[in-house]
Amino acid sequence: MPNIRHVKPKKGDILLLVGTMKGAFLFRAKRSRRSWDLAGPYFPGSAVYAMGYDDRDGRRRIWAGPQSMHFGSLLRSSDNFGKTWTNPEEANVKFPTRTETALQRIWQIAPGRADEPNTLYCGVEPAALFVSKDAGETWNLMEALWDHPQRANWQPGGGGLCLHTILPDPEDKKRMRIAVSAAGMYVTDDNGATWRPSNKGVRAEFLPNKYPEFGQCVHKVVQAPNKPQRMFLQNHWGLYRSDDRGESWTDIANGVPSDFGFAMAIHPEDPDRAWIVPLESDQFRCTPEGKLRVYRTKNAGKKWEPMTKGLPQKQAYETVLRDAMAVDSLDPAGVYFGTRSGKLFASSDEGKRWSTVIDGLPPILTVKTTRV
Amino acid sequence: MSFVFVIPGPLRELAGNRGAVRVNGRAESISDALTLLWSQCPAVRDRVLTELGEVRPHINIFVDGESIRDSGGLGASVREGAEIFILPAVSGG
Numbered sequence: 291m292p293n294i295r296h297v298k299p300k301k302g303d304i305l306l307l308v309g310t311m312k313g314a315f316l317f318r319a320k321r322s323r324r325s326w327d328l329a330g331p332y333f334p335g336s337a338v339y340a341m342g343y344d345d346r347d348g349r350r351r352i353w354a355g356p357q358s359m360h361f362g363s364l365l366r367s368s369d370n371f372g373k374t375w376t377n378p379e380e381a382n383v384k385f386p387t388r389t390e391t392a393l394q395r396i397w398q399i400a401p402g403r404a405d406e407p408n409t410l411y412c413g414v415e416p417a418a419l420f421v422s423k424d425a426g427e428t429w430n431l432m433e434a435l436w437d438h439p440q441r442a443n444w445q446p447g448g449g450g451l452c453l454h455t456i457l458p459d460p461e462d463k464k465r466m467r468i469a470v471s472a473a474g475m476y477v478t479d480d481n482g483a484t485w486r487p488s489n490k491g492v493r494a495e496f497l498p499n500k501y502p503e504f505g506q507c508v509h510k511v512v513q514a515p516n517k518p519q520r521m522f523l524q525n526h527w528g529l530y531r532s533d534d535r536g537e538s539w540t541d542i543a544n545g546v547p548s549d550f551g552f553a554m555a556i557h558p559e560d561p562d563r564a565w566i567v568p569l570e571s572d573q574f575r576c577t578p579e580g581k582l583r584v585y586r587t588k589n590a591g592k593k594w595e596p597m598t599k600g601l602p603q604k605q606a607y608e609t610v611l612r613d614a615m616a617v618d619s620l621d622p623a624g625v626y627f628g629t630r631s632g633k634l635f636a637s638s639d640e641g642k643r644w645s646t647v648i649d650g651l652p653p654i655l656t657v658k659t660t661r662v
Numbered sequence: 663m664s665f666v667f668v669i670p671g672p673l674r675e676l677a678g679n680r681g682a683v684r685v686n687g688r689a690e691s692i693s694d695a696l697t698l699l700w701s702q703c704p705a706v707r708d709r710v711l712t713e714l715g716e717v718r719p720h721i722n723i724f725v726d727g728e729s730i731r732d733s734g735g736l737g738a739s740v741r742e743g744a745e746i747f748i749l750p751a752v753s754g755g
Contacts, residue, residue, distance in 0.1 A: 358672075358709075359720050359753055360672070360709075360718065360720045360721055360750040360751065360753075361672065361673070361709035361710075361718065361721075361750075362708065362709060362712065362718055364708070377676075377705075378705075379676075379704055379705040380704070380705075380707075380708055381708035381713070384708075384713045385713055387713070390714065391713075391714075392712035392713050392714045392716070393712075393713065
């Protein structure tokens with residue numbers, strides 16, 4: 291097995307949680323974010339599609355959902371920045387017997403709201419949502435979403451039928467939105483008792499009816515923490531904004547080389563700012579023209595501008611996956627993303643200049659960040 | 663009846679750091695024998711079987727050298743003294 295390195299973050303440091311096809315890594319930097327220390331690989335050989343950080347209630351807990359091709363998937367956590375990890379005797383995310391379903395993969399781990407410090411959510415494949423009310427000790431299937439009558443018509447995307455985005459509303463404790471490829475967005479207004487599709491204005495290029503009630507292949511959705519009415523959505527063809535909490539969507543693909551892509555991130559304070567990485571098309575899921583360009587909007591999608599300084603602009607046929615971009619909480623905000631070719635990039639000035647954190651990781655699946 | 667399970671390297675920590683585990687008890691099938699193993703090494707179960715009780719797709723179980731996929735699966739009979747290998751398939755990593 292490989293030698294595993296560790297980091298010891300101090301209060302105020304920035305931490306990147308990076309899941310790859312062959313394990314998980316951590317990167318630590320001081321507030322300046324000039325240089326990064328590597329830790330890992332954790333779970334070597336396992337694909338880590340989901341990572342998360344829970345700093346509520348005094349915790350400093352990293353979550354990961356490693357998937358061993360041989361031994362399956364489960365959630366593991368570390369309270370000492372990766373030095374040791376839980377390894378539950380029994381798989382902690384399991385479908386109930388009555389579903390006659392086996393877990394394929396863990397796609398997302400999302401802490402609940404700050405005032406519900408023991409609540410966490412987990413999105414999986416086949417598309418389903420699990421919840422924990424005891425800080426991750428035990429997990430239960432959210433049954434009403436699983437039993438939704440439209441579920442029989444959901445179709446898997448290229449990555450499988452996955453529930454990849456979980457957005458508990460910051461203001462309304464009973465409301466939460468999730469996104470599934472390829473089913474679209476669903477919202478609950480009653481804490482999970484009922485769910486309804488929420489895709490008005492989002493197109494499904496691959497269906498005869500371009501604007502169905504559900505069935506869209508939503509790739510990623512983000513929500514402004516301090517203005518939850520504002521959301522952005524990167525679709526399988528289509529770039530959208532909502533100003534009514536996702537009830538309706540407006541096309542904002544203004545000045546981008548393609549409205550196809552996966553990754554998306556939103557500014558922690560300014561609801562008008564967001565970042566994307568356009569890809570050429572569904573048939574060629576690489577950066578257009580061999581240029582790796584992050585696009586940023588500062589005005590809620592009226593205009594997008596390329597942010598390329600420090601990024602390769604020749605022969606760069608890169609892919610950035612749906613969960614592989616993150617923004618930190620500093621001012622100016624740091625922006626981070628990883629590529630399928632194993633390059634991890636960082637900007638400490640909201641995308642004006644980029645630097646390579648590392649070139650040579652396994653394919654990067656997820657990037658999350660936190661301030662310790 | 664007694665059986666010997668050979669545990670693969672990645673799971674040995676979950677089996678008390680043992681490479682082989684002898685179990686004793688009545689077993690008419692591979693499934694019964696595995697249940698005896700789970701009683702000694704409960705953490706091994708979910709790494710070998712899905713929640714549907716099926717052997718994970720990239721795990722192979724050999725009884726006296728023969729894969730159970732070719733000999734009736736978990737319901738196949740098992741003889742006294744059988745040596746049962748749990749092995750990761752060639753895939754993965």
